[in-house]
Amino acid sequence: MNHIRKPQITLIFSNFRFEKGINFFILNERSFIMYIDKEEMKQKNSKREAIIEAAVKVFAKKGFYNAKVNDVAKAAGVADGTIYLYFKNKDDLLINLFEDKMDHILNRFAAGLQNIHDPIEKLKTFIHVYFTLIEEDQQLAEVFQVELRQSAKFLKDYHNQKFLDYLNIIAGIVDEGKREGFFRPTLHTDIIKLMIFGAIDEVARQWILGADDKYSLEQASQELSRTIVDGLLAS
Amino acid sequence: MNHIRKPQITLIFSNFRFEKGINFFILNERSFIMYIDKEEMKQKNSKREAIIEAAVKVFAKKGFYNAKVNDVAKAAGVADGTIYLYFKNKDDLLINLFEDKMDHILNRFAAGLQNIHDPIEKLKTFIHVYFTLIEEDQQLAEVFQVELRQSAKFLKDYHNQKFLDYLNIIAGIVDEGKREGFFRPTLHTDIIKLMIFGAIDEVARQWILGADDKYSLEQASQELSRTIVDGLLAS
Numbered sequence: 001m002n003h004i005r006k007p008q009i010t011l012i013f014s015n016f017r018f019e020k021g022i023n024f025f026i027l028n029e030r031s032f033i034m035y036i037d038k039e040e041m042k043q044k045n046s047k048r049e050a051i052i053e054a055a056v057k058v059f060a061k062k063g064f065y066n067a068k069v070n071d072v073a074k075a076a077g078v079a080d081g082t083i084y085l086y087f088k089n090k091d092d093l094l095i096n097l098f099e100d101k102m103d104h105i106l107n108r109f110a111a112g113l114q115n116i117h118d119p120i121e122k123l124k125t126f127i128h129v130y131f132t133l134i135e136e137d138q139q140l141a142e143v144f145q146v147e148l149r150q151s152a153k154f155l156k157d158y159h160n161q162k163f164l165d166y167l168n169i170i171a172g173i174v175d176e177g178k179r180e181g182f183f184r185p186t187l188h189t190d191i192i193k194l195m196i197f198g199a200i201d202e203v204a205r206q207w208i209l210g211a212d213d214k215y216s217l218e219q220a221s222q223e224l225s226r227t228i229v230d231g232l233l234a235s
Numbered sequence: 236m237n238h239i240r241k242p243q244i245t246l247i248f249s250n251f252r253f254e255k256g257i258n259f260f261i262l263n264e265r266s267f268i269m270y271i272d273k274e275e276m277k278q279k280n281s282k283r284e285a286i287i288e289a290a291v292k293v294f295a296k297k298g299f300y301n302a303k304v305n306d307v308a309k310a311a312g313v314a315d316g317t318i319y320l321y322f323k324n325k326d327d328l329l330i331n332l333f334e335d336k337m338d339h340i341l342n343r344f345a346a347g348l349q350n351i352h353d354p355i356e357k358l359k360t361f362i363h364v365y366f367t368l369i370e371e372d373q374q375l376a377e378v379f380q381v382e383l384r385q386s387a388k389f390l391k392d393y394h395n396q397k398f399l400d401y402l403n404i405i406a407g408i409v410d411e412g413k414r415e416g417f418f419r420p421t422l423h424t425d426i427i428k429l430m431i432f433g434a435i436d437e438v439a440r441q442w443i444l445g446a447d448d449k450y451s452l453e454q455a456s457q458e459l460s461r462t463i464v465d466g467l468l469a470s
Contacts, residue, residue, distance in 0.1 A: 063391065146391075149384040156298065156381075190449045191438055191458045198437025199430040206429050214425045223426045231466030 048086050051076045052097050060139035064094060064147035091153040098148060101140060102162035105133060109169055119177035123232075124225045126173060127200060131221040134204050145205040167193050174232070183232040196228055283321050286311045287332050295374035299329060299382035326388040333383060336375060337397035340368060344404055354412035358467075359460045361408060362435060366456040369439050380440040402428050409467070418467040431463055 024032050054076035058067045073080045087093040112129040116122050134141045170193040177183035203220045256276035259267050289311035293302045308315045322328040347364040351357050369376045405428040412418035438455045
């Protein structure tokens with residue numbers, strides 16, 4: 001009764017590499033082993049990361065519009081063609097840069113907010129974390145604040161989920177504040193979240209552009225915290 | 236003793252046209268008459284205006300980056316070369332469009348604010364006029380909110396005096412409110428003017444992009460007025 005089917009390993013034993021770090025051993029017509037070479041994967045990811053870091057520098061310095069893919073390759077120390085293994089074109093590189101960095105930024109907000117319960121403190125912390133991020137990486141801030149807006153593809157065709165996630169953090173804090181009686185219950189959350197984002201963003205952009213050296217980011221953080229919170233408070 | 240020197244009009248009497256509408260009659264080596272042909276000037280200005288109006292439509296529809304000078308010429312009903320009589324290139328056309336329209340906008344704000352004395356009412360009127368302008372000309376609003384930001388020349392090299400004039404209207408209202416005891420005297424005017432501009436601008440932009448149909452401009456105007464004024468009030 002006990003038919004144990006002997007595995008038929010015909011050992012076709014061809015192997016091929018799907019992409020760097022991901023390899024296949026073909027056993028027979030129906031079976032294969034996939035194995036991931038961790039060392040190669042790390043190399044691969046580190047090359048992708050090196051390109052993205054180089055892109056931040058090059059876009060901040062030359063401007064997205066003027067920068068060539070070739071400039072990014074040179075700054076990353078890779079051949080021109082290598083960039084096209086990871087990214088379709090300059091716009092695609094910009095969008096990948098944005099997504100990678102936004103993951104990091106969203107994590108920073110999550111970490112900053114995780115142990116705070118009071119919605120007013122949450123809003124202040126959100127604003128503080130925002131300006132801390134600008135201070136920490138001014139080249140990246142310049143790419144986000146100025147260069148991103150020069151890619152028509154980024155602005156028009158790209159469904160920007162990370163930006164929506166970011167706005168939703170603000171919306172969540174506003175809704176919580178309304179629910180718990182801190183903020184006016186009639187506040188229109190969708191307008192208010194954009195208002196808060198726009199206010200912080202513009203103050204940061206003018207600081208980055210150096211158009212206005214009349215305030216520090218620390219002053220901006222405190223001034224905006226107070227003014228926005230006061231504007232939302234339940235009377 | 237009385238030597239009255241007879242004027243020597245040798246009547247060289249050549250004439251030439253400096254540019255359309257501006258003509259010179261050369262009288263002699265040292266004298267000329269300049270006369271302006273008002274009818275020609277009007278024609279000239281109306282052609283310039285027609286090009287600018289066409290550019291608003293074309294940039295809003297195709298996007299600044301994709302639009303060709305040729306598309307603007309076609310929409311304005313003029314020959315391609317005509318555009319270069321008035322503007323150096325596409326960026327220059329965009330900047331001229333911006334300056335002309337900003338003059339109109341600044342006049343609208345001045346007219347709206349001229350008979351109001353209470354700084355709180357001034358701020359509310361400012362916000363209301365802003366959203367009225369967006370509602371009135373959505374194509375122009377799209378050019379201002381989206382397309383302008385795609386010109387590297389506009390963003391980086393251009394000294395944008397009209398934008399500073401616009402920010403100064405807000406700063407003036409804030410300073411007056413501080414002086415007269417309506418607003419917190421410690422407010423940092425340079426941060427607050429950018430905060431207000433950024434807040435209004437972002438809410439308007441998302442409405443124009445149609446990303447968010449969850450609010451009307453009328454709602455946005457009221458919500459922002461209340462929230463911003465409450466944020467600034469002296470306690």
